[in-house]
Amino acid sequence: MPDRPVISVESASKTFSGSRGSVQALDGFDLSVGESEFVSIVGPSGCGKSTLLWAMAALLPLSSGRITIHDREVAGPRRDVGMVFQESNLLPWRNLLQNIRFPFEIMGENPDDYADRIEELLALTALQGFEHHHPRELSGGMQQRASIVRALAYDPDVLLMDEPFGALDAFTRDEMNLMLLEIWEQSNKTIVFVTHQIPEAVYLSDRIYVMTPRPGRNAKVYEIDLPRPRPLSITTEPHFFEIVGEIKQNIFDSVQESTAE
Ligand SMILES: Nc1ncnc2c1ncn2[C@@H]1O[C@H](COP(=O)(O)OP(=O)(O)O)[C@@H](O)[C@H]1O
Ligand SMILES: [Mg+2]
Structure with missing residues (x-):
């Protein structure tokens, strides 16, 4: 965990209320991202990942909790924060x-x-x-x-990316991931990257936050110790598969638990 976070999310909760009832999307989510870190958030579809990212970009208000970037609470669009959808x-x-x-x-x-x-x-x-x-x-x-x-x-110092390569084919996605790492390594940006593709998160990240099924809570945080720079060939190595497998198992278990409740 970073000593002096650039991004700090404390106990983020969000309930959407509408004519058809209310949906709790986030429940007390915590996140801390240090300068120039590459952090991913993974979790099953509909668990609240976009909600969290949109709140970090001040595109929607939280129901409770606090988000600060560079020690300033997010309140409106800012030049030090960029977003890719x-x-x-x-x-x-x-x-x-x-x-x-x-x-x-x-x-x-x-x-x-x-x-x-x-x-x-x-x-x-x-x-x-x-x-x-x-x-x-x-x-x-x-x-x-x-x-x-x-x-x-x-x-912007901070780049928020919400499944930016989700609609692309696997080959293009690999190319984009490689390019993104090059940009990140050259520019020292602090990146928060949302995906539901675990191998993609492992390839890119310093740290991965796993979110529970809705409402999104903290499930687990993984430090990814793969050396950098990371050539694409790293994604075919046994250690890479080991990390991906462990995270997948964790998500699978938490889905099982929540459907058993
Ligand atoms: N504007 C909204 N109004 C009502 N419900 C919403 C709204 N945005 C998202 N939700 C609900 O909140 C939950 C989390 O959504 P989202 O953050 O988009 O999940 P993810 O990005 O992890 O797939 C979902 O059940 C979704 O239907
Ligand atoms: Mg989403």
């Missing part, structure tokens, strides 16, 4: 560069001031030469890379 959310009528420039326009800033940085990110994500293509002309992987560039263009 499962869908790339690119505007279809804008080309790739116009999409990347869009958040600056919304914030009333001149995107030209960030042109060098955007160009660097386009190179890093192998999107140079595609600036004037429209989203429909790009593959799913390229669209998702563009959404990562868009999130990083402000140079």
Whole structure:
């Protein structure tokens, strides 16, 4: 656990209330992420992972609990926090560069001031030469890379990623994971990555928080001791399978327990 966390989630609880009753999505979840750490949150579908991430990005309020980033409680959108969603959310009528420039326009800033940085990110994500293509002309992987560039263009310290590669095929996902690690290693970002794919979490992370089935509570935290940098070939080694197997078993057991209750 980090001594001085950049991100601190204390006892996060969330109940959605609506005309069809109420759903408790999170129950007292704790999370602590240190500077430049890569932390993943895994758990079964519907356990509250997106709810937690959205609360960390101040896109929805918690029912109780507290989230601070850089010692400041999250209250609204912030420049030091970037978010990448499962869908790339690119505007279809804008080309790739116009999409990347869009958040600056919304914030009333001149995107030209960030042109060098955007160009660097386009190179890093192998999107140079595609600036004037429209989203429909790009593959799913390229669209998702563009959404990562868009999130990083402000140079946020913290990057929140909600199943960003969930819709991609396995080969593209591997490529994206490798690229993400390269970006992370070069930029020292603090990353919180949500996924339900355990091998993906093991490959990427320093630490993995396992969430229980809904309502999301802390089940277990795993430190991933695989050396870095991590080539893709590490995912075929016995130690990698061992870690994946242990985490899978843990989730399987907790699902069994909760259905037995
Ligand atoms: N806006 C909402 N209104 C009502 N229920 C919601 C809302 N958002 C999420 N939920 C419910 O909260 C639970 C957790 O959802 P979510 O955080 O999206 O899970 P996960 O991302 O882990 O799949 C689910 O049962 C979901 O249906
Ligand atoms: Mg989700």
